[in-house]
Amino acid sequence: MKLVVLGLSLSSSWGNGHATTYRALLKAFAARGHDILFLERDVPWYAGQRDLADPDYCRLAFYRDLDDLAGWAPEVARADAVIVGSYVPDGVAVGEWVQATATGTTGFYDIDTPVTLAKLARGDLEYLSPALIPGYDVYLSFTGGPTLRRIEAEYGSAAARALYCSVDPAAYQPTGEPKRWDLSYLGTYSPDRQPVLERLLIEPARRSPDRRFVVAGPQYPAEIDWPANVERIEHLPPSDHAAFYSASRWTLNVTRADMVAAGWSPSVRLFEAAACATPIVSDRWDGLAELLVPDREIVLAGNGEGGADDVLAALDRPDAAAIGLAGQARVLAQHTAAHRARELEDHLLEAARRAALVTAGRAR
Template identity: 45%
Template sequence: MKIVIFGLTISSSWGNGHATLWRGLCRTLAKRGHRVVFFEKDVPYYATNRDFIEIPGGDLILYKDWASIHARAEAELKDADAAMVTSYCPDGIAAGELVLMAPRASRVFYDLDTPVTFSRLDAGEPISYIGPGGLAGFDLVLSYTGGRALERLQTELGARRVAPLYGHVDPDVHRPVQSTHHYLSYLSYLGTYAADRQDALQHLFIDPAACRPDRRFLIGGAQYPEDFPWQPNIHFVCHLPPPEHPAFFSSSRLTLNITRQAMAEMGWCPSGRLFEAAACGAPILSDSWQGLDSFFEPGREVLIARETEDVVTALDLTDAELNRIAKAGRERALEEHTSEHRAKELEILLGGPTFLSPSAGGPAAMMEA
C-alpha cells in the first residue's frame, strides 16, 4: 500500500509522543512492503530539535505553509491506497478536507490524543484538527484510546467505523543495553512536564525521594519550569532523544509511569513510554487507570502505585523481585505490543471490516455504527 499521512511530527521527538510511535510504525510498514508519505509542517520548535530526517522506503515532506504544499499533497493522494490525517496536525482541517476528496484511498482519521479531544469538546473549546462536520466523512477512525472513547467518537463526532490503534514499541530501537553511569537511578521518570501530571508526580516521585534522601532519583524530559520543586537527590536530564531511552531505562532500578489526567480519567490509553520501558527490561511502577490490566498484569508484569507509601514499598523490593517483574513485562511487550503487531492490525483495518478480536476494548477491536 501507499499510505499518505498528514501528522503533527515524525522528525522531532521534542515534547511530544507522536514522533517515536510514527517512526516505529513506518519502519515496520516499510519492512512489510508498504510506502509511507508523511507531510509535516516545518515549525521552528521541531526544526531546532530535529532527530529524524528520513522515512525508510518512504518520503518525509516538510513544508512551510499549506498553500505551498497543497498541489503536492493532491498529487500524492491520486494514487494513494490510504490517506490519513491525525490529531494535532497543524493544518488538520484543511488536510482533512483534502483527504475526504481522495479519489481512491481509504480515508482515515487517527486521533492519537482522544482524551484531549473530548476534554476540549466537553469544555466547549475549539478543536483545531477536526472540522465542523466532525468525523462522519471518514471511512475509518482510529483512536489511540479504547474503551468508551470508541463509542463517544461515534455518538458525539459522527464516526461510522472506529477501532483502537494503541501505542507500541520498536524492539530494534528499545531493548536492554549496558547501564550508563549518567542515568543510574533508584527510581526514574521519563516524561515531558505537564501541569495535570504534577500532583501525581509530587506524590509518586518527589515525596518518595524525600523519604529516601540517600538514593538517586532521576527525571528526564522537556519543558520543566524553573519553580519545579526539586529535591537535593533528584537529578535531571533535559530532553532525551529516542536513541537515549534504552540507556535511560536500562540504568533504572525502577521506573515510574504517570498518565496525563484526561488519559487516566478516560482509561484504555497506555503511554508509549510504558511499552518502551518494558521492552528495555525496566521494572515499571505505574499509576492506576481503567484498562491497564489488559496491557500488563498488575503485580506480575507491572507494579501499581496510588500513593507515596506504594512507591516506598516498591522501592524496598529486592533486586530479584524487581527483575522478575521486569522480565515478565518485557515478555508481554514483545508478545503483544510491538510496532509489528500494530502494523498488522492497521493492515487488517485498512483491508476491510475483518478484524482480529470482537472484544469491546481489545487491541484490534472495531465498532461500526
C-alpha cells in the same frame, strides 16, 4: 499499499511523543511491503530539534503552509489510504482538504483521544471538528474501551478502532548499563501530570534522600523545587531511551488526567520501558490490567496520598527483576510495532471494503 500520513512530526521527538510512535509504526508498516509518504508541517520549534532527517523506511517531506500542501494533491489522490494525525497544525483545514482530495481510504489517527474529545466538548477545534469525523472512513484511536463506542455514537464515526502505541524491540532492549537511578521518569512537562509526578516521585525522593531519582524531559518550569537527589535531564533523544531505562532500577509511568478518566490509554513510554525489562510502577486507570498484569508484570501506586508509600514499597521489592522480565515478555508478545502495523493494515483494508459496499449499495 500506498499510504500518505500527515502527522505532527516524524523528524523531531522534541517535546512530543508522536515522533517515536510514528517511527516505530511506519518502519514496521514498510516492512510489510507498503510504500509510505509522511508529510510534516515545517515549523521552527521542530526544525531546530530534528533527530531524524532521512528515514530509510518512508519518504519524509515538509510543507510550509496549506498552499504549499496543495502541491501534494496528486500524491494524496493516488494513495490507497491517507491518514491525518492529531495535533497537525491547521488540522481541520488539512482534514477537509484530504477528504476532498483523496480517492482512497481516509483515516484520522488520534494519538491524544481523551484530550481531543475534551477539546471537542468545549468547542476547541484546534485540529479536529465534529463535522469532519463522519467523513473519515476509520477513526484510529490511542484509547480503546468504551471510548470507541462513544466516538461512533456521539460523533458519527463509521468505525472507531483502537490502535495503541507500540515499541520497536530493535530500538528498545536492555543495554547492560550499570544502574544509576532507583527511580526514573521520562516525559514532557504537563500541568495535569505534574501533581501525580509530585506525589509518586518528588515526595518519595524527599522521604528517601539516600536514593537516586531522575526526571528527563523538556518544558518543566524553573520554579519547581526539585530535591537534591533528583537529577534533571532537559531532553533525551530516542536513541538514548533504552540506555536510560536500562540504567533505572524502576521507572515511573504517569498518565494525563483526561486519559486516566477515559481509561484504556497506554503511553508509548509504558511499552518502551517494559521492552527494556525495566520494572514499572504506574498510576492506576481502567484497562491497564488488560495490558500488563498488576504485581506480576507491573506495580500500581494509589492515586491518593498513599501513592508515595506504594512507590517506596515498590523500590524495596526483591522481585523487581522478575517483574521487569515478565513485563518485557508481555510487551514483546502483544505490543510491538509489528503487531500494530498488522492491525493498521487490517483496519485500513476493513475500511476500504466497507466503503466499497456502501458505494455498491448506492449504485444499485
